[in-house]
Amino acid sequence: MPELPEVELLGRGLSRYISDSTITAVEVITPKVTRSDLKRVIGGRVLGVRRFGKMLCIDLSNAFSLAIHLKMTGRLIYRGKKQPAHLKVDEDLTTLPGKHTHVVFTFRGGDKLYFNDIRRFGWVQAVKTSEVNRLPFVAKLGPEPGKTLNAQQFEAILRKIGRPVKLLLMDQERISGVGNIYANESLFCAKIRPDRKARQLASSEAKVLFECTLRVFEEGMKYGGSSTNAYRDVLGRKGQYQEHYMVYDREGKRCLREGCSGTIKKTMMGGRGTYFCTTCQR
Ligand SMILES: [Zn+2]
Known part of the structure; x- marks a missing residue:
């Protein structure tokens, strides 16, 4: 399971590659991994990415956020104009979407963000930004060493x-x-x-x-x-x-x-x- 450092790095990567991009389409391939109607994020421009423990939260300009937990085997993979020319990745990530892709976000200009998960315990939820703190996962989360815990x-x-x-x-x-x-x-x-x-x-x-x-x-x-x-x-x-x-x-x-x-x-x-x-x- 990705732990704090991995989720932090992923959040920084997302900031780098999708900040300011506007979501133009969402394709849900596997409804089981979604916890609410993801269409609500269409039209939202990415304002920033926050992390709550091992959960990521992508805040959008339309007052919605995408809450994402990778659980055991979830991944978020960016493909688009900003990616480096020669990427060294496993075979199952050379062509996306692949058989473990469950949600595809498309951004204006054609960039994509893929939610992949082999074991499908991870989840994606569209939630009002004002309600992120009330998500059960966030509300129950303990303090974090070095951040909210001394x-x-x-x-x-x-x-x-x-x-x-x-x-x-x-x-x-x-x-x-x-x-x-x-x-x-x-x-x-x-x-x-x-x-x-x-x-x-x-x-x-x-x-x-x-x-x-x-x-x-x-x-x-x-x-x-x-x-x-x-x-x-x-x-x-x-x-x-x-x-x-x-x-x-x-x-x-x-x-x-x-x-x-x-x-x-x-x-x-x-x-x-x-x-x-x-x-x-x-
Ligand atoms: Zn020893």
């Missing part, structure tokens, strides 16, 4: 929760934006075992974990996001963060922390692959 508030949340710290990090209604990959990497960075009870972390550990969360977000962004799963950028290109994981997907391998000779172990927590070093994470 280190003190982060620690206060940990103090209230007896669950394992990794599950808390990934609970979008408590803390938004952190998914499985970044939770694993943050905990490794902070030298904290994923199964530690959140409320039992020392104050100093909570502070380090908060800083590590911001640091791995930055790392993810620096490398163009993680494409271990379905994520592709707005042009359909892969990110490279998966080449730089310290712990995720490294079961049985030697710990990469300098001075540690431990081995990475994999367990399952909340149904998700959980990786940690049994030596340096405590």
Whole structure:
């Protein structure tokens, strides 16, 4: 599932390629992925793109917005005059629309934005801009580290929760934006075992974990996001963060922390692959 860095990068890409463009047509190929009548956005010019946790919101000049959640495997791919000449993308993205394209937005001048989703858990909704904050997803969303959550508030949340710290990090209604990959990497960075009870972390550990969360977000962004799963950028290109994981997907391998000779172990927590070093994470 794309996490905060990937969705942030996608939002920036959308800003770059479709800002000021006017939607002239919407083709819904798979109604299941839509949550309202998308025709309402026709005639709207793109004013900007906002992100709420892992949801994107494209605001339009006609008082409507497009709320889009990629969930597990959703993608938004731009094709048009502004795209670079030689794009290196997977075969299934060389010709669009493809078999996983569910919605096609056409802009004045002919540019297109494709909503693709292999597993079809993602969704697209046209909503009045004034009502975006009342969408159930947005209303329930927890604060975001570094944006609406500081280190003190982060620690206060940990103090209230007896669950394992990794599950808390990934609970979008408590803390938004952190998914499985970044939770694993943050905990490794902070030298904290994923199964530690959140409320039992020392104050100093909570502070380090908060800083590590911001640091791995930055790392993810620096490398163009993680494409271990379905994520592709707005042009359909892969990110490279998966080449730089310290712990995720490294079961049985030697710990990469300098001075540690431990081995990475994999367990399952909340149904998700959980990786940690049994030596340096405590
Ligand atoms: Zn280690």
